[in-house]
Amino acid sequence: MALMGHNTLAFVFGILGNVVSFMVFLAPLPTFYAIYKKKSTEGFQSLPYLVALFSSMLWLYYAFIKTGEMLLITINSFGVVMEAIYITMYLIYATKDARKLTFKLFGAMNIGALGLIAVVTQFAVHGSLRVQVLGWICVSIAVSVFAAPLTIMAQVIRTKSVEYMPFNLSFFLTLSAVLWFAYGLFLRDICIALPNVLGFALGVIQMVLYAMYRNGGKKGSGDEKEGKKAAAVEVTALKSVVVVGGNDQVFPQLQEKKEETNKNDGAEQKKKGAEEDGEDCPV
Secondary structure: OOOHHHHHHHHHHHHHHHHHHHHHHOHHHHHHHHHHHHHOOOOOOOHHHHHHHHHHHHHHHHHHOOOOHHHHHHHHHHHHHHHHHHHHHHHHHHOOOHHHHHHHHHHHHHOOOOHHHEEEHHHHHOOOOHHHHHHHHHHHHHOOOOHHHHHHHHHHHOOOOOOOOHHHHHHHHHHHHHHHHHHHHHHEEEHHHHHHHHHHHHHHHHHHHHHHOOOOOOOOOOOHHHHHHEEEEEEEEHHHHHHHHHOOOOOOOOOOOHHHHHHHHHHHHHHHHHHHHHHHHHO
16 A cells, blocks of 8 residues: 555656656757857857757666656657757757767767667666666766756856846756655655755755845846856756756856956957057156
C-alpha cells in the first residue's frame, strides 16, 4: 500500500515537472525570434544548446534503459525536438566560422561522446549495473552544467543589478528542481533526485540575489538591454539541463569585456589628446 502511495506521488510530481519543464524549454524563443528578425546570431554561442541537446538525449537513453520512465521520456523527447530546432535556426543565421565550430562540437559531443557512452553501457556493463553506471554519468553531466547559472549570478553581484536575471525564470527553474527532486525521491531514484538538490540550492540563491539587488541601477540602451537579457535568460535556463535537458546558453560577458575594452581605449585616447593640447597651448 505504501509502495502504491509512493508511485502515485511520483506520478503526480512527474506530471507537474513535465508541465513546468515544457515552459522552461520554451524560454529561449524570444532570443531566437530576435535572431530571426536580425538575421544574425550576433554574439550568441551554440555550445549551450548543444549541451542541452546532449543532456536531453542522455536522459532519454537512461529512461529507455531503465524502462517504466514514461514521464522522463515525454519531457526529454520534447527537449530534443526544441533543442534541435534552436540549433537549426542557429546554423541558418550563424557566420561561416560559427557554423563550422557548431558542426565540430556536435560531432564530438552529440555523436562521439554519446556514441561512446552507448557502446560502453551496452557492451561493457550488463544487467542492473548498466542502469547504475548510466545514471551516474547523467548525474555527473548534470552537475557540470551548473557553471552557467554561476556565471550570471557573478554578473549580478558584480553589477549589483538583476536586469539580466529575470525573477520569473529563476522561480520556475527552482520549482522545476523541486518537482523533479520529489519525483526521484518517491521513485527512489537517486540519480534523478540528487542533481536537483543542487538545482534547488542555486535557484534559491538566485532569488535571494534578486531580493538584494532588485533596486539596482540599470544602464545601457534599450537594444543592449534586450540582447543581454535574452543572453542571461538562456544562461539561467541551462539549469534545467539537470533532468529535463533544458536549455541553454550564452556567455554575454565576452561581449561586455570587448565593449569595456573599447570604451577604455577611447577614454585613454581622449585623455592623451587633451594632454597634448595642453602642452601645445600652455596657459
